Amino acid sequence: MLVTDKFRFPFRQALADKLWKDSKHFYRLAGTTAPWDAAPRAMATCRSWEELKYWSYIVSCYEQHRIYEQMVSDFGSVEALSASGIAAKVKFVGSGSGGSTLNSYRSIVLADPSKPNSWLFEKVYRCQGYDDLERVLAVSRHLGDRLCTGDIFMPRLLDVRKGGELAIVYSAFTPSARVSARQAVARGADVVKELMALPTDSLVSEPVLRKPHSNYLLALAKTRDWIAGRRPEVLTEFDALSRKINDSYPRYLAHGDLHRKNILASGAVLDWDSCGFYPIGYDPGLIIARGLKADSVEELEHSLVKYFGTMNAGTDARLMVSGGLYFALVFGAGKKSALSEPVLESLLAKIVPNSEVEGH
Template sequence: MQKLNHKSYLSLSKNSKSAELDDFNNKVLTLHDGTLLKLFPKKKLLSYTAILSCAKRFAYNAKKLEKLGIPCPKIIQVYRIPSIKYDAVHYQPIAGRSLRKIYKCDTEQHDYLTDKLLNFINHIQTHGVYFHSINLANIILTTESEFGLNDVLDVKFTWKVLNNWLPETDNRYIVNINKEQDRNLLKSSFFCIDSSFDEKKQKKRFNRLKKTTFSIANKNNNTLYLEKILKYDITVEPILNYQFVRFLHTFGKGEGSLDTFRILKNEDKYFFEKIYYSRSIELKNTLFFYKKIKKTNKNKFYPEIIEKIPGKNIEIIIFEKIKHIKTNNNKILLKNALSCIKQLESIPSKKTNYKISALRHYQKSIEFCNKNNLSTDPILSACNIAEALPSFFAHADLNLNNISSNGVIYDWDSSGYYPAGYDLAGIICETELYNSTDIVKFIENHYDTRNLRANTKDLTISTLFLAFLMISGRKTKEKTLLYKKLETYIVNKINYSK
């Protein structure tokens, strides 16, 4: 961030025009050369934005989107302007027209643009990019007929692929439209418009509910627990067909679901209740898995969904209760995990252009190599190979708590399409199989009997690479060991030159 004195600021903003006004006066200035200067008021000392200013976050998000190949503003400079108590980001805007203007002027293109917008959302979520609300003025149709993001301040990035369910929803996607005119423009399209568009407010309410119900469950007060649930969402129908048995002693930590669960009973059968935030990624992932697996696999290795009780803000899912028999035996854990991975291969893979190189795990692993005097060349080669492979459906959280010794796999909240070998890499780390001298042979044997639209060599490299990324940098010995195995395999198999 560069300091800009008042004289330089006046010189920079000379003959500028106000492109957007808000409560802070001139928020966005169009400069004489066509570039934009976006101004952010400097926050109080004790705030998150005082540490990472809005201007810095805007620039960081833009650069990360650029790495992912998503059209966005080109950052010129980030400024701190003490004289007016503002921070600013100077950038070149995307060349093109905003979607709002196009929707207003060209009604004949509505259906085409809506489909294209859905594809764009699908595309960016493939890369783990998420934004809470859609403002059509900030989505630009570029001169190359691509969609881009103009205002990137509130963009979020995650390791997970977020678009699993999108192609399965008949071109209907629940979006949060934060402008009345935008909601009106899209009413004739394929969208389900969520009237409670203040997503942040709803999430805060849900998080308060999580804390309240957690405390109530600890006191074993089922009556008060139900009272809080029904008060939070009056559209949810009371659960009358089930008798309360007890609260489950195992508490969850999912962001999109309550941290407490109930065991219910109907006649002589027992059930497991889980309550999700209705717009959570965890709920969508879970429902997507159950829809996919029933089409492709007849072998049941998961608890069935018995009933779904939808509401406006929460959705209650009733699962069949299958006893979870935990095991500390790594052989049993590995056997059941491999069986799960094999079953998931019945769900077709797909090309997602997953950008592993833009993820935090990758950047941390590169830092680990530099810190420990390890060449990054094998990592770069492995990353290119892994990114070129199709993505495969994965549970993405195979661990001791989710794998029962009877072969049942629980908790599909994180499931979806991930880079090839993701689950196998995860269970290798979970069971510390990387210490085995036969780890490479084990991975090769796992893939040799499969027909996965990829060769064994590339799949093995991808799995070793992902396992290397997953291991914490604090485990220097283990991470270095995996690095050496990956490096040796690349040298031997693809004639990689050090």
């Protein structure tokens, strides 16, 4: 294993070592023994977004900030904060899998950590072909004062640097552990309750929030493929149910990617890239699919009733539960899920026959 100045998770370090070994010959870097021995320019000339994501992951595992900053600058015509110039502490924290972001995130502590807004979180977005940054900016612009305070909050946006291909967003960094798997659904319910209570009239002028996010469209397509491979005779009924829920169920502002990794014990809720107006049950179904290892559909239904069934006065609990079960199937079959195959098959059998009787 290559030695770094900071110990990383072993599986990430091993993967980075392998990626470096397999690719450095292709990029004519055979004379170097590690990424930090390569001149920044040698690794910075990425010809595609995929290459930039590939190399940024490798250098993040080795904490190579100078090379990373040069890569971002050359590809996106935008300057990140310099790790060597701010004289405090900068480190890579975590990674992601979103298509619109670089997925190599940094925490930055400015010179005097006791001053307000001296702890930053850096995230790099691709500007072209994605609307994730537009969603984040829209919600922050209209609801920032409400969402960025309280026991449950969206980290406040502090600076946005836009270049040609890339934009770099700096938000307030909140050092905190993630909630436990046992706490995730209950804390997720707190987030849903907060969002459903927000006044959202000002967001009507933001059409980006009324479009379905690509993550949902991809999950829905994968779910349809999953159904076609198991019960093709009910695919038409499932499509009718999808149209009914998307066309007639009441819509609320939803986080869009609500699961344990995005909920911190401090109350901070991260990664608002998929936020928007979705049919009732969207966030509940997603967090149930991602975080509840249920043994039966009855357990799923019980959890939806327990945690989400009485969110607001006037909310139809039946729609919350039926919508939640539908989205639990979509995100259970169409994305990484905690639900087993038998539970998903039982869930499909549960919701499709009811497609003609659920409503409001």
